[in-house]
């Protein structure tokens with residue numbers, strides 16, 4: 001049997017460059033080598049160059065240093081007719097865009113794959129783009145009947161031309177607030193704001209990451225995540241898991257997520273069975289409402305009063321072996337390498 005050649009794309013020009021590299025490392029290790037032959041392609045952070053990476057590249061955190069794509073690795077020439085290195089064609093059957101954030105999870109790469117007629121893992125152009133922009137995803141979730149935080153959105157242009165009207169919009173929201181980039185990730189640029197005097201600084205911080213900002217009322221509640229995987233066309237929702245955050249972090253910020261082991265995952269979440277079932281139902285509904293494919297992690301808040309609020313849907317969630325997505329799928333008996341296999345199969349069958 002000919003092996004299926006899979007190009008794993010990692011890095012990219014987004015603030016989640018390093019996390020993407022770690023996820024790619026996990027996939028490389030778990031890939032069934034009897035069936036798949038991996039080609040690791042990195043996208044450099046600054047220039048966005050596509051480069052061929054050695055399979056034994058460091059793709060882990062070593063001494064607190066996060067992995068990145070080397071800017072000086074051999075260039076991969078990409079065009080819609082194929083990929084090559086030094087004039088030699090790389091035969092690729094399938095793309096695994098293990099990229100988070102802009103240019104990766106936002107429909108850009110997906111569009112490229114469509115044009116190049118390449119099968120690829122995960123959601124298509126539209127679902128990727130909509131999920132990436134929380135302000136658009138919220139409208140769709142809302143029209144599907146899902147409960148959401150009250151919030152507003154404005155662009156940097158509106159903020160600089162007409163600050164008073166932006167401030168007026170924000171003034172109807174009840175503190176504490178969350179200010180975040182509409183198309184962000186990994187909590188970068190996100191702050192919790194308790195008083196109006198620091199709102200402006202939080203808005204400007206969010207604008208460092210995106211030209212569109214969202215301000216939301218803080219939902220008080222536990223953070224619950226549910227993984228969704230498409231298996232032979234059926235949508236499987238994992239048991240919901242709870243992110244238990246060390247009290248020294250005010251919320252699930254970047255450090256809590258990645259750096260200091262300040263969070264633990266409780267799977268299944270310690271919530272009533274009916275709430276678990278309801279979250280699974282809502283996660284599947286969210287997945288369908290955006291028209292996702294392959295996989296997604298759907299994040300919720302579960303309030304003291306039992307209120308369920310959807311926060312966001314990630315079409316390419318963190319995918320390291322210790323990430324929430326694979327851990328959640330394990331709760332329904334699907335292993336890390338099985339997830340990868342299902343994703344590849346799904347991608348190939350969608351193209352056929």
Ligand SMILES: Nc1ncnc2c1ncn2[C@@H]1O[C@H](COP(=O)(O)OP(=O)(O)O)[C@@H](O)[C@H]1O
Pocket residue numbers: 149178180184185186187188190216217218219220223251252253299311312
């Ligand atoms: N409206 C909100 N209420 C309570 N917490 C929030 C709210 N919005 C964001 N947060 C906190 O900030 C974190 C990151 O925000 P999120 O919208 O999930 O963006 P990201 O894509 O960066 O993960 C959340 O996990 C949560 O801890």
Ligand SMILES: [Mg+2]
Pocket residue numbers: 186187299312
């Ligand atoms: Mg999040």
